[in-house]
Amino acid sequence: MAATDLVVAITGASGSPYGVRLLQILLQSGRTVHLTISPAASEVFRAELGREVRLDPFDPASLLGDCDTSRLHYHHFRDFRAGIASGSFLTAGMAVCPCSMGTISAIAHGTSSNLIHRAADVHLKERRKLILVPRETPLGIVQLKNLLACAEAGAVVLPAMPGFYNKPRIIEDMVDFVVARVCDQLGVEHNLFKRWSE
Numbered sequence: 001m002a003a004t005d006l007v008v009a010i011t012g013a014s015g016s017p018y019g020v021r022l023l024q025i026l027l028q029s030g031r032t033v034h035l036t037i038s039p040a041a042s043e044v045f046r047a048e049l050g051r052e053v054r055l056d057p058f059d060p061a062s063l064l065g066d067c068d069t070s071r072l073h074y075h076h077f078r079d080f081r082a083g084i085a086s087g088s089f090l091t092a093g094m095a096v097c098p099c100s101m102g103t104i105s106a107i108a109h110g111t112s113s114n115l116i117h118r119a120a121d122v123h124l125k126e127r128r129k130l131i132l133v134p135r136e137t138p139l140g141i142v143q144l145k146n147l148l149a150c151a152e153a154g155a156v157v158l159p160a161m162p163g164f165y166n167k168p169r170i171i172e173d174m175v176d177f178v179v180a181r182v183c184d185q186l187g188v189e190h191n192l193f194k195r196w197s198e
Contacts, residue, residue: 003090005032006186007123008097009116012040015098015135015160016048017171021179022097024067029188032071034084034091036115039077040100077114084119093129093186094119097179098160101136101143108149124153131185133178135160156185166193 006026010019026033037055045053053062060069075082083089112118123130132155151157158181162174180192
């Protein structure tokens with residue numbers, strides 16, 4: 001049987017609306033999602049979304065409101081006993097959205113100091129889809145080298161760069177464009193935007 005579970009990690013880069021919207025779309029599509037969140041991400045939730053999200057204990061409603069979270073499994077970022085820390089736990093892929101440059105560095109150099117890093121490392125070593133969604137500008141030589149190392153290891157580097165050919169009218173349209181591209185990489189069907197030439 002093919003694995004269909006997906007892993008989503010949200011880190012402390014600016015761009016928390018991308019991660020939250022991705023979770024909503026994956027859950028609405030009927031996928032089972034394993035979620036882990038960095039401490040810095042909880043700070044960004046407060047700054048960008050005005051949401052107080054505690055990691056211990058975690059309340060899905062604090063992040064996703066009334067979205068159906070029956071298929072959501074939360075794993076604390078320090079919990080190395082979580083299934084997603086092992087290659088024997090089958091998944092269909094992982095997205096780190098948004099992905100901080102600190103997380104990019106840890107993935108590039110294999111320094112698995114938390115569950116996010118370890119789960120990403122597992123996806124690379126098992127040759128499973130790993131999508132990294134950095135949101136940073138400008139990029140220095142260190143960041144570029146780390147992104148290259150991740151790509152060479154097999155990750156898909158998908159920067160949070162919204163397209164404008166679909167004529168976005170509100171911020172949510174730009175968020176949906178990036179989330180749609182992540183869903184494409186994960187093989188999740190969606191109707192988030194009009195494709196080029198449609």
